[in-house]
Amino acid sequence: MSATLGIWLAAFLTLGLFSWMYKENPWFRLVEHVYVGAALGHLAVTGYQNVLDIAWKPATQQGKYLMWVPLFMGVLLFSRWSRKYMWVSRSSIGFLVGTLAAVSMTNAIRAQLLSQVAATMMPLDSINNIIFFAVTASATVYFIFTLQQKWAAPIMDLGKYGMMIAFGATFGNTVMSRISLFTGRLQFLLFEWLKLGN
Amino acid sequence: MALIRKLSNIDVRILYLIMVIAAIYPLLRPIGLPLPISDRARDAYAAIEALQPGDLVFFGIDYSPTQEAEMWPQTLAVGHHLARRGVRIVMLNMIEGAFRYEERMRDIILAEYPEYKYGENIIALPFTAGREAAFQSVVADFKGLYTYDLAGNPVGSLPLWNEIRGASDFKMYVELADAPDWWLRPMSQVPGLQLWNGTVASGASTMAPLYQSGQMIGFIIGMVGAAEYEFLVGKPGMAAAAMDTQSMGHVLIILFVVLGNIGYQAIKADESRAKAKRAARGDV
Numbered sequence: 001m002s003a004t005l006g007i008w009l010a011a012f013l014t015l016g017l018f019s020w021m022y023k024e025n026p027w028f029r030l031v032e033h034v035y036v037g038a039a040l041g042h043l044a045v046t047g048y049q050n051v052l053d054i055a056w057k058p059a060t061q062q063g064k065y066l067m068w069v070p071l072f073m074g075v076l077l078f079s080r081w082s083r084k085y086m087w088v089s090r091s092s093i094g095f096l097v098g099t100l101a102a103v104s105m106t107n108a109i110r111a112q113l114l115s116q117v118a119a120t121m122m123p124l125d126s127i128n129n130i131i132f133f134a135v136t137a138s139a140t141v142y143f144i145f146t147l148q149q150k151w152a153a154p155i156m157d158l159g160k161y162g163m164m165i166a167f168g169a170t171f172g173n174t175v176m177s178r179i180s181l182f183t184g185r186l187q188f189l190l191f192e193w194l195k196l197g198n
Numbered sequence: 199m200a201l202i203r204k205l206s207n208i209d210v211r212i213l214y215l216i217m218v219i220a221a222i223y224p225l226l227r228p229i230g231l232p233l234p235i236s237d238r239a240r241d242a243y244a245a246i247e248a249l250q251p252g253d254l255v256f257f258g259i260d261y262s263p264t265q266e267a268e269m270w271p272q273t274l275a276v277g278h279h280l281a282r283r284g285v286r287i288v289m290l291n292m293i294e295g296a297f298r299y300e301e302r303m304r305d306i307i308l309a310e311y312p313e314y315k316y317g318e319n320i321i322a323l324p325f326t327a328g329r330e331a332a333f334q335s336v337v338a339d340f341k342g343l344y345t346y347d348l349a350g351n352p353v354g355s356l357p358l359w360n361e362i363r364g365a366s367d368f369k370m371y372v373e374l375a376d377a378p379d380w381w382l383r384p385m386s387q388v389p390g391l392q393l394w395n396g397t398v399a400s401g402a403s404t405m406a407p408l409y410q411s412g413q414m415i416g417f418i419i420g421m422v423g424a425a426e427y428e429f430l431v432g433k434p435g436m437a438a439a440a441m442d443t444q445s446m447g448h449v450l451i452i453l454f455v456v457l458g459n460i461g462y463q464a465i466k467a468d469e470s471r472a473k474a475k476r477a478a479r480g481d482v
Contacts, residue, residue: 021214046294050327053346062345103334107383111413115386119411170403173419177268177400179221179447180421183440184267186221197226 011193014185135162199468206461213454220450224442231445233438238409239426242416243279245394246372251284253369254362259300260293261376265398270299271424271437272396273374277303279431280372281311286358288368289322289348292332292381297325297348304348317356322348330380337384340365370394370415379404386413396423 016031051074059067073095079088120136122129138159141152190196249255257280261269280287287307289300304322307314314320323344326332335343341364344353353359370392371385378401385393392415397405399420409417418427421444424437 021218022211043294046325047327050325053324054327058345100331103331104380104383107330107334107387111383111386112379112408115411115413116407119407166403170400173402174400175451176420176422176444176448177398179444179451180268180399180440181264182447183221183225183421183443184436186225186443187267187436187440190222190225 007193011189014189018185134158139163199464202461202464205457206465217447217450220446221443224446225439228439229442229446231442233422233425233429233441235426235429239418239423239430242394242396242418242423243427243430245370245392245416246276246279246283249280249283249285249369253283253285254367255280255285255287256365256368256371256373257287257289257303258371258373258375258381259289259291259296259303260378260381261299261374261398262293262295263298265376266299268398268421268424269374269376269396271421271435272418272427273299273303274306274435275424275427275431275433275437276372276374276396276418277307278310278433279427281307281314282431284313284319285369287314287320288358288362289320290336291323291325292327292329293375294325300348317351318358321353321356321358323353324348329378330384333381333384337365337387366390372396372416376401379408382408382413396427 013031013034016027017035019025020028051071055067055071055074058064059071073092076092077089079085120133122133124130124133135158138155139162140159142156142159142163144152257277259273289304291297291300300322304316304320307320308316324346326335326343328335332343341359341362347353347356347359365385365388368388368391371381371388372394373381373385374396375381376398382393382395382405385391393413394416395405395409395414396418397420399422402419405414405417408414418424421437421440425434425441428434428438
């Protein structure tokens with residue numbers, strides 16, 4: 001029964017979103033608000049559960065006293081609601097930004113920058129490799145903004161066209177992704193809700 | 199020219215309607231368009247096929263319900279393949295909401311593969327906040343990161359957990375994620391750990407360079423990747439069934455783009471001609 005109710009509710013919400021294709025209407029707006037509200041509600045519950053499992057229980061029940069530090073810093077974040085004490089939250093935000101930046105930067109240099117540069121060092125013994133090398137080099141030249149020599153213009157153009165092809169491929173992939181989502185919803189409506197075919 | 203002008207002002211809802219019909223028809227009456235399996239999908243399959251029974255594998259499920267259409271078929275196909283190989287599976291997730299798919303896949307493996315016993319050769323771990331920082335913790339101190347499993351059991355009570363010393367015990371990291379590369383940056387630090395990724399089509403351009411550079415051993419993309427993988431594991435499912443619709447949708451969009459551009463150029467040329475005529479008559 002609850003499964004059936006869930007399917008009907010999901011169908012109602014899906015059709016509400018699809019109704020935008022006809023025109024903007026109250027049904028669509030209702031579903032839009034439900035979607036945003038549900039997502040935020042889910043995030044709040046997950047966040048609460050996280051604090052409970054990852055910090056509160058270890059701090060209060062397992063003697064992991066170090067967990068009081070992130071708990072305290074988390075509480076400081078709520079000072080943003082007060083104009084007078086907003087500055088108190090800056091230390092926590094600074095810690096969060098600093099930690100994430102440090103982790104990302106150190107990892108990115110090795111995993112992305114160096115590995116990607118190394119991957120472009122390839123023997124020029126095939127058309128693919130030559131294209132790969134030429135586009136990589138010319139796209140890099142495109143971003144040397146102090147280079148205004150006439151001789152560099154064709155190289156920059158090659159880089160520009162290479163990037164345009166890459167943007168086109170990215171857009172094509174995005175279209176494919178959106179059609180997949182649309183197809184997934186249609187499969188739900190046709191097979192799970194209306195039970196047509198299998 | 200009148201027809202072209204009329205078409206250029208067509209009500210967009212008619213285009214939506216055409217798209218909906220083109221998408222629904224092949225779902226109800228499959229056309230059976232051929233689906234060639236790409237070398238990329240074959241390589242991804244071969245990488246998992248090369249795993250030996252008993253190898254330890256991370257199975258990361260990191261996507262939200264909005265990406266279910268592309269990612270759940272991938273999860274099913276890859277999950278079945280891993281289970282068939284008899285590897286020891288440690289499931290984990292680092293995105294809010296992904297645990298539902300982790301639970302579903304865990305239950306499917308336990309129901310369909312009697313050789314899998316929870317805690318002995320498969321574990322499902324709970325959501326961990328922090329994204330890249332959380333993955334960094336997996337690398338630095340995997341055992342210290344978790345206290346309970348997804349069902350709330352203390353991890354110390356699970357025999358498989360007690361056999362694991364750290365992330366370096368694992369042979370492969372299979373990550374099914376909706377695009378981001380923040381899992382790869384930390385995980386690529388683990389010596390000897392092979393990286394394998396399934397992602398959404400819109401994230402392909404982010405991840406493809408990392409596959410081309412050899413940093414990942416396997417890579418599948420979107421619903422097409424899922425369909426290819428379903429065929430490779432011999433379990434055609436929802437993704438395979440959706441391929442006709444996918445192809446029809448793409449053909450229609452290409453057609454709309456081409457027709458739209460032809461119309462635009464034709465109208466532009468007509469206006470130029472009209473302007474030239476007016477200039478010749480001295481009307482301008």
